[in-house]
Amino acid sequence: MTNGTFITFEGPDGAGKSTIIGMIANQLENTLLTREPGGIDIAEQIRRVILDKNNTAMDPRTEALLYAAARRQHLIERVKPALDEGKIVLCDRFVDSSLAYQGYARGLGMDEVWKINQFAIEQMLPQLTIYFDIEPVLGLKRINKNKGREINRLDLEDLEFHHRVREGYQILLERFPNRMVKIDASGTVEEVFQQTLQLVKEKLAIL
Numbered sequence: 001m002t003n004g005t006f007i008t009f010e011g012p013d014g015a016g017k018s019t020i021i022g023m024i025a026n027q028l029e030n031t032l033l034t035r036e037p038g039g040i041d042i043a044e045q046i047r048r049v050i051l052d053k054n055n056t057a058m059d060p061r062t063e064a065l066l067y068a069a070a071r072r073q074h075l076i077e078r079v080k081p082a083l084d085e086g087k088i089v090l091c092d093r094f095v096d097s098s099l100a101y102q103g104y105a106r107g108l109g110m111d112e113v114w115k116i117n118q119f120a121i122e123q124m125l126p127q128l129t130i131y132f133d134i135e136p137v138l139g140l141k142r143i144n145k146n147k148g149r150e151i152n153r154l155d156l157e158d159l160e161f162h163h164r165v166r167e168g169y170q171i172l173l174e175r176f177p178n179r180m181v182k183i184d185a186s187g188t189v190e191e192v193f194q195q196t197l198q199l200v201k202e203k204l205a206i207l
Contacts, residue, residue, distance in 0.1 A: 003083065003084060003085070003086040004082060004083035004084070004085065004086050004087045004088060004089060005083075005088045005089070005127055005128075005203070005204060006079065006083055006089050006091070006124075006125075006126040006127055006128075007088065007089065007090050007091070007126055007127065007128045007129070007130070007200060007203065008090075008091045008092075008093065008094040008096070008126040008128075008129045008130075009021050009090070009091070009092055009093070009129070009130050009131075009132065010093060010094070010096045010097060010100070010129055010130070010131045010132070010169065010180075011131055011132030011133065011134065011169070011185060012132075012133075012134055012136060012139050012162055012165050012166050012169070013139055013140070013143060013154060013162065013165075014134065014136075014138070014139025014140055014141070014142040014143045015132035015133070015134045015139055015185040016132060016134075016142065016185055016189065016192060017092060017130075017132045017185070018035075018092055019189060020132070020189070020192055020193050020196050021033060021090050021092050023189075023193050023197075024090060024193070024196060024197055024200055025090055027197060028088055028090075028200070028204075030086065030087050030088060031087060031088045031089075031090060032078070032079075032082040032087050032088070032089045032090065033090050033092075034074070034078055034079065034089065034090070034091050034092070035091065035092035035093065036067075036070065036071060036074060036091060036092065036093040036094055036097065037050060037051075037066075037067055037070035037071070037074070037093075038070070038074070039074045039078050039079075039091075040073060040074055040077045040078050042070075042073045042077075043070040043071075043073050043074040043077075046066055046069060046070040046073075047070060049066060050063060050066050050067065050070070050153070051152035051153050051154065052152075052153060053152065053153050053156060055153060056153070058153075060102060060106040060107070060108055061108065063102055063106070064098060064102040064103075064106070064108060064113050064116055065116065067097075067098050067102065068098065068116045068117050068119070068120040069120070071094070071095065071098075071117065071120050071121065072120040072121070075120070075121060075124060079091065079124075080124070088204070091126070094126060094129070095114075095117045095121060095125070096129060096131075096169070096172050096176075096180070098113050098116075098117055099113055099114060099117075099168065099172055100165050100168030100169045100172060101154070101165055101168070103168065104164060104165070104167065104168030104171065105161055105162075105164035105165045105167075105168055110168070110171070110172075125179065126179065127179070127203065128179065128181070128199070128200070128203045129176070129179050129180045129181070130180075130181055130183060130196055130199055130200075131169055131172075131173060131180055131181065131182045131183065132183055132185035132192070133166070133169070133182050133183065133184055133185055133186075134184075134185040134186050135166075135186065136159055136162035136163050136165075136166060137159065138186060139162065140159070140162065181199055183195050183196060183199070
């Protein structure tokens with residue numbers, strides 16, 4: 001058991017979660033803000049391979065394995081130590097991303113991808129996962145408007161792929177109702193921020 005609180009944030013591309021997570025971190029003390037894939041040097045190196053726009057030949061299973069490898073290193077090197085110190089860890093994406101993107105949208109099967117990640121995370125799951133829901137068309141419009149945002153290989157997938165990602169997250173919401181909470185991310189930044197902050201504060205009060 002750890003002393004801290006592990007909260008993850010999920011959502012389709014363009015949902016705005018990275019912006020909201022930064023705002024949430026500014027409202028809390030003793031907090032670690034991190035992301036997947038990445039967060040530490042080895043995982044950031046893997047991130048560059050996964051998201052490189054030139055790596056169009058990458059096999060879906062290779063993609064899933066790379067995500068799991070980055071996740072393992074990030075978890076052991078950064079997340080778990082912070083939790084052991086009693087910190088609130090806010091993580092931009094975790095295992096649910098692999099289940100939605102590779103498991104469902106890529107067609108590998110959620111159960112198959114879950115098995116890969118069980119080996120990586122060893123039963124380590126967040127106490128709360130906030131899912132930012134948005135129509136793919138709106139999400140992609142936001143990406144195209146944000147000139148400073150990283151455009152990666154997944155952003156270049158067709159609209160049907162992004163619809164499947166969203167469908168995958170809907171399945172996960174039904175599968176993990178005690179852990180996952182959905183927020184409508186189509187509102188203003190302030191609206192989404194206030195809803196998210198309330199959820200986080202409620203969870204911290206319970207724990």
